[in-house]
Amino acid sequence: MSGGWSGIPWSWNIVTDVRLLWSFEFMRNALEAGTIIGILAGIIGYFVVLRRSAFASHALGHTGFSGAAAAVLVGAQPVYGLLIFTMVTASGMAVLGKRASSRDVTIGTMLAFALALGLLFLSLYNGYAQEAYSILFGEVLGISSSEVALTFWSSIGVLAVLVLIYRPLLFSSLDEDVAEAKGLPLTLLNLAFLVLLAVAISFAVQIIGVLLIFALMVTPAAIAVRLTSRSLSAVVVSVLVAVTGVWGGLFVSLWTNYPPSFFIVAIIFFEYACVRGIDALRATALVEAVEAPEREGVRSLRNASLAASVSQVLFVGGAAVLVLSLLSYPAATWSSPPLSGHMLWAFVALASAAILATASSLLYFSGFRKMATSSREFITPAFLTLVGLLGIGFTVGGLGLYLTGVDLASSAYGLAPVAEVFGAPLVLLGVIFAVVGFAGQAVGSWRMGLRYQDGALRAGAILMILPLVGYGVSFFGYRRALAQGRTPAPLGAAE
Amino acid sequence: MDAELLPSHPAVYRSPVVPLARPGPPAIHAERVEVRYRNKLVWRDATFDIQPGEFVAVIGPNGAGKTTLFRMLLGLHWPSSGMLSVLGAPPHRGNYRIGYVPQRHTLDEDTHLECDKLVRLAYPGTRWGPGKRWRPLQWGPRFHPRAEREAAAQALEDVGASELGSRSLSALSGGELQRIFLAEALVGNPDMLLLDEPLSNLDLRRSRELVETIHGLVRSRGVTTLLVAHDINPMIKCLNKVIYIANGKVAVGTPDEVLTTERLSSLYGVHVEVLRDSRGNIVIVGGEDERGEEGA
Numbered sequence: 001m002s003g004g005w006s007g008i009p010w011s012w013n014i015v016t017d018v019r020l021l022w023s024f025e026f027m028r029n030a031l032e033a034g035t036i037i038g039i040l041a042g043i044i045g046y047f048v049v050l051r052r053s054a055f056a057s058h059a060l061g062h063t064g065f066s067g068a069a070a071a072v073l074v075g076a077q078p079v080y081g082l083l084i085f086t087m088v089t090a091s092g093m094a095v096l097g098k099r100a101s102s103r104d105v106t107i108g109t110m111l112a113f114a115l116a117l118g119l120l121f122l123s124l125y126n127g128y129a130q131e132a133y134s135i136l137f138g139e140v141l142g143i144s145s146s147e148v149a150l151t152f153w154s155s156i157g158v159l160a161v162l163v164l165i166y167r168p169l170l171f172s173s174l175d176e177d178v179a180e181a182k183g184l185p186l187t188l189l190n191l192a193f194l195v196l197l198a199v200a201i202s203f204a205v206q207i208i209g210v211l212l213i214f215a216l217m218v219t220p221a222a223i224a225v226r227l228t229s230r231s232l233s234a235v236v237v238s239v240l241v242a243v244t245g246v247w248g249g250l251f252v253s254l255w256t257n258y259p260p261s262f263f264i265v266a267i268i269f270f271e272y273a274c275v276r277g278i279d280a281l282r283a284t285a286l287v288e289a290v291e292a293p294e295r296e297g298v299r300s301l302r303n304a305s306l307a308a309s310v311s312q313v314l315f316v317g318g319a320a321v322l323v324l325s326l327l328s329y330p331a332a333t334w335s336s337p338p339l340s341g342h343m344l345w346a347f348v349a350l351a352s353a354a355i356l357a358t359a360s361s362l363l364y365f366s367g368f369r370k371m372a373t374s375s376r377e378f379i380t381p382a383f384l385t386l387v388g389l390l391g392i393g394f395t396v397g398g399l400g401l402y403l404t405g406v407d408l409a410s411s412a413y414g415l416a417p418v419a420e421v422f423g424a425p426l427v428l429l430g431v432i433f434a435v436v437g438f439a440g441q442a443v444g445s446w447r448m449g450l451r452y453q454d455g456a457l458r459a460g461a462i463l464m465i466l467p468l469v470g471y472g473v474s475f476f477g478y479r480r481a482l483a484q485g486r487t488p489a490p491l492g493a494a495e
Numbered sequence: 496m497d498a499e500l501l502p503s504h505p506a507v508y509r510s511p512v513v514p515l516a517r518p519g520p521p522a523i524h525a526e527r528v529e530v531r532y533r534n535k536l537v538w539r540d541a542t543f544d545i546q547p548g549e550f551v552a553v554i555g556p557n558g559a560g561k562t563t564l565f566r567m568l569l570g571l572h573w574p575s576s577g578m579l580s581v582l583g584a585p586p587h588r589g590n591y592r593i594g595y596v597p598q599r600h601t602l603d604e605d606t607h608l609e610c611d612k613l614v615r616l617a618y619p620g621t622r623w624g625p626g627k628r629w630r631p632l633q634w635g636p637r638f639h640p641r642a643e644r645e646a647a648a649q650a651l652e653d654v655g656a657s658e659l660g661s662r663s664l665s666a667l668s669g670g671e672l673q674r675i676f677l678a679e680a681l682v683g684n685p686d687m688l689l690l691d692e693p694l695s696n697l698d699l700r701r702s703r704e705l706v707e708t709i710h711g712l713v714r715s716r717g718v719t720t721l722l723v724a725h726d727i728n729p730m731i732k733c734l735n736k737v738i739y740i741a742n743g744k745v746a747v748g749t750p751d752e753v754l755t756t757e758r759l760s761s762l763y764g765v766h767v768e769v770l771r772d773s774r775g776n777i778v779i780v781g782g783e784d785e786r787g788e789e790g791a
Contacts, residue, residue, distance in 0.1 A: 050606065171616040174606065174664075177597035178617065178679065181569045183589020225607035229663035234607070296661055370661065 021254065029143045030260075033151050034246035037204045037216070040155045042239030043162065044200045045221035046231070047193065051173040054218045055104055056093060056194060059111040060201045061213035063089040066118030068135040068205070073125045078135060079147065082205055086198035089114060094191035138209030138261045140250065151203045158196050169193055170231070207246065208261050215265040216242060223268075223275045241271055297378075300367030301448055304360045305460030308441065311356030312466035318349030319470045323477025354396050357434075357467075361389045364441050371448070381444025388437010394430025398423050431471055438467045520583040522547045522687055522719040523568065528577035530563055537563050538740055541577070543747035545736065547686070548717045550710060552750075554727050555740035561723045562598060564740070565689045568721075569595060582686055594680030596673075598691040598723075604665045610675045611660040614647040617679040650678040653715075654708055670701040674708070681712065688712070688720040694729065702729040727754070728776045754779070 021027045048057050067085025068078035089110055096110075097103035122132055134142070162169075172179035172189050180186055201213060208216050224238035249264030256263075368382035401423035442464035449458030521544040529539035537560035545551055553561045566572040568581050570588040579585070582592050602613075651657050656674040659667065667675065673693050680688055690709070694702045710733040713720050724730070727737070727750070737753045739746040742763050746753050753759075754777055759767040768780040 050608065052605075167616060170612075174602050174608070174613055174616065175597075175679070176601045177599055178595055181571060181588070181593070181595045181597075182591070182617075229607045229609045229665070231608060231612055 021251070025145075026141050026143075027250070027254070029145055029148050030140045030250055031247065033143045033148045033203075034140060034207055034250060035243055036148075036151050036155050037200075037207050038243035038246045039239050040158060040200050041204050041216045042220050042224075042242040043159065043235055044197055045217050045219075045242070046224065046235050046238050047162075047166075047169060047173065048197065048218055049221040049225055050170065051193070053103075053193075053197065054214070056090075056107055057197055057201060057217045058214050059093075059107045059114075060086045060089060060194075060198050061205060061210040061217075062111055062118075063114040064202055064205050065135055065210045066114045066121060067202075068210075069118045069121035069125065069132070072131050073121050078131075079150070079202060079206065082202035083199065085114065086202050087195055090194035090198040091191060094187060094194045134209070135205065136209050136211050137259065138205065138207050138212065140207045140260050143206055147206065151206070154199055154203060158199050161192065161196060165189065165192055208264060212261050212265050215268050216245070219268050219272050220245065223272050226275050241268060245271070297367045297370035298448070298452065300363050300370065301445065301457060304363030304367055304441075305445060305457055307356050307360035307363060309460060309463050311353045311360055312463055312470070314349045314356065315353035315470040316466050316473065318346045318353055319474045319477070322346035322350065323473055323481075354392060357392050358389065361385055361392065361437060361441070364444065365389070367448075368444050371444075375451075377447055378444055381440045381447070384440020385437055385444070387433050388440060391430045391433025391435070391437050394426050395434060396430070398426030398428075398430055401426065435468065435471070438464050519547065520580070521545060522549070522582055524578075524580045526578040528567075528574045528579050530560065530567060530572070531575045532560075532563060532572075536743060538743045538745050541745035541747075543738070543745070545719060545721070545747075547719050548713065549719055549735040550713045550730075550733055551719075551721045551736045551738055552727055552730060552734050553721055553723045553738045553740065554725070559740040559742075561740055562691055564738070565595070565691055565721070565723070568687075568689060569593060591683050592686045594683060594685035594688045594718075596676045596680045596688075596690045596693055598695070600672075600676070602664055606664045608664050609661055610656070610664055610667070610678075611647060611651070613664060613675065614650055614660075614678045614682050615643055617682050618643040618646055646682050646684065647678070650682040651675075653681060653712060654678045669696045670705065673697065673705055677705075677709070677712075681716075681718075684716075686718060688718050688722075690720065690722045692723050692725070694724055694726070699729065702726075706730045706733065731775060731777065750777075 021031075045057075048054060064082040064086045067081035067083070069081070070085065071078045071081025092110055093103070093107055097106035125131070168179070168184050169189055169192075171182075172184050172186055176186065197217075201217065204213060204216050220241035221234070221238040223241050224234040224236075227237055228234050245264050245268040248267045249260045249262075252263045252267075253260035365382055365385045368378045368385060371378040372382055442461045445457050445461035445464070448454070449456075449461060523543075523545040525541050525543050528541045530537045553564060555561055563572060567574060567579060568586055570586040570590060581590070602608075648657070648660070651660050654674045654677045656671065656678055659671055659675060664672070664675070677688075677690070677693070680690070688709075693705060693709075697705060706729050709720060709722065710730070712718060713733075721738070722730070727734075731750060734750050736747060737750050739753050739759070739762065741759075744762050746758060746762050748758075754769050756767065756769045759769060759779065763781075766781060770778045770780060772778075
């Protein structure tokens, strides 16, 4: 499906767009493979970054090119050539480059030889241009169901081995000499890791190609370690970045007629640039002035306060626009999908508000938790913030159920009763929980502001009134619309 | 020494004798040990005992074989002749009774990971598999994740770095990093600590602070400690023994025995002057320049 694909006619209605995409088999395969690879790359990438094996992963991808070329030459599936070549090279790297310090030269030498082999194979093969192009830059839209299955099971295998060896692997990455003294088999661990990396890369090449492999294997983890220094959170963030990058790239490429690989790399690069930018801005004067034990807490709360303020403004704005457009809509137009114009932007604002509110709540929680170690008055805000997080989840989940639920009645899933029964109550419960959470954040922020005589934190506490305004606007607007008979039917029911 | 210990350290009250006098085999026993590195003689004829609970400085010029001594104690390098025993047994790799802080470290300012995690990963057993209860393969003593967490917290507290636990390794200063490495070595509750140049990148004040911390550990935990250093002065008052390695020979004894003009001159084979100032600081003049070209 490469090259000749000319974009899908798409509307502003995201729901119908997604449904349309999902109806193409090649797109389903691409999304499934992309998700699996995103998860795998995000996890393995974390170890790549901590072990400083970025060059190895780059080189393994290039080696895979020769393998794929060899496979094409003998008429086999490229992925088998990729697997064999990358695994052999990985073993060579592990055996020859024992110490991190001497690895680069070994890897580079092997890389050059592998590429030379690739050149030879290509010149032996006649119709090489198209094949070479798809190996170099990936051909995500050409993935078959059987390839998806193979990708899935191999990824499961790689992750299972990684789970088994991750502790000694992590430790030997951090402190090689001590790991050696402790009797860890360094060469064996390195070999195991590079072989796992080789397998992951062989499958990732299908999505993004050998030349761009770096963006999927290394950059997401590089973004993650800049955002958090906890290993589990870093792995989660890394996976999220990789998966959303693949999804975003696929969607955008289908609507624009440009290659998915470009958009995947562009999205991930953009995120990297943002993170580096935020990093540069983050060292505020207050954070530096506070003593070490509480510095982390203050830093989290400062960031939380910023994210929460933006989220609240978006929430109130989004709710207001939504209610206004709701009230100004002629009742009849509800029979066609209403996601357009102002309405769309309102939804985008609300969705961003929800994401930001989740992020800020997490930051608040981590801040309060760190403060709680030195002062007990922050235990309650920490707990309430957790309740609030649950509330945001319930609200979003309940709205999702309500908006999509009825439509599912006509599908094979038969989820409609569940959605109708639980959608609205879930939203209500979510709102209550969220308000409790915001109250907790306000109290904690205020205490923090008093403790450090910091205006920004106190202002953040006062701004916590804004979500209440947002909920109020939504509630009374909805009542009004209900009275005027302008309430929207759940989205899908319109059809 | 005893009189100086008693008032400040509660651990001393609990045991009737200071750790120095603990019964049992010596912590390190070396008899006519000769060591070669790539077929080149490093040093030979080393005979000495280090008793449990002693604080020992290992000093000598670059390339004299100080790190080689550590590698032998860790079971990573073997004596070419002679007998060496560590904590009552021949040296062997993976000895969890020894805590080690190497001179080189793999991690750098790009290692964005919580300090606490590094210390916990170093908990003995070098556990395989995920956290919590499932531990299919495990080396060393049995343990529980909670024990691991508590041991890490205790180790961090003992080196005065509790507040660094949740900070990122990438954000630490040289002195803070050395404390984390010390906690990493200490987390398995070892009987012996081998510290390879922990003071090399620290200014004088930080050096003294770290030496005080280490000395505190030696006294409270009774852990035998060998510390490689270039400058002996920050720790001269706390030391029980000095191992001086130079010119292919090893001299061991109390600082007053070893660091004398006569002893060092005979060690180097040329005249070396040991000078002391009014506060007990030592300056060694002559030895290092004279032997520089000869090789060890």
